[in-house]
Amino acid sequence: DAMVIQNPRYQVTQFGKPVTLSCSQTLNHNVMYWYQQKSSQAPKLLFHYYDKDFNNEADTPDNFQSRRPNTSFCFLDIRSPGLGDAAMYLCATSRVGGNLRETQYFGPGTRLLVL
């Protein structure tokens, strides 16, 4: 019973060629997050959607964009990938409202390789 699904699991792209990573969820959670994780480091939040509201982290490069067309899906777009963008990209979801802050559930991740 997959709850947070990420496609593809592995993505190879060329330097400067736009790429889109996909995340979907069956939990009906109102918040979706995108994290970037490089080897031997903790995940770093890029941005999140609280319902339809997009929230960008201050240090997220402009090269990274996101779309959330509906509750279930969220996309990460990298407009011009550089070698430094090679990483694992993790999608997560949770339910948030008022004082409620529930557990975040993660997808299996997409490993991005930039050639």
Place this chain on the structure above:
Amino acid sequence: AQTVTQSQPEMSVQEAETVTLSCTYDTSESDYYLFWYKQPPSRQMILVIRQEAYKQQNATENRFSVNFQKAAKSFSLKISDSQLGDAAMYFCAYPGATNKLIFGTGTLLAVQP
């Protein structure tokens, strides 16, 4: 600012033994959650255990338990009867505003047969 600190980059334990991973955090909030996540070589982030700060009782999930010291802002994870499958990176995490997770730097746990 909210921070999470894991002071043990690596730990090792013998199979069937017990190991404790340390975590400290800083926050001005009084009501919050704390999490331990496990990340095996597959890189899937798996929730291990969750503690609610307003609960006095330490959370327990099978072989995993926490020692939560709210005043000291300490949240350690104890793994009993360690198994080979417990080998992974373990992250302590605090949910900040809109529940975005603030992670510690992680502890890499090796389990020796």
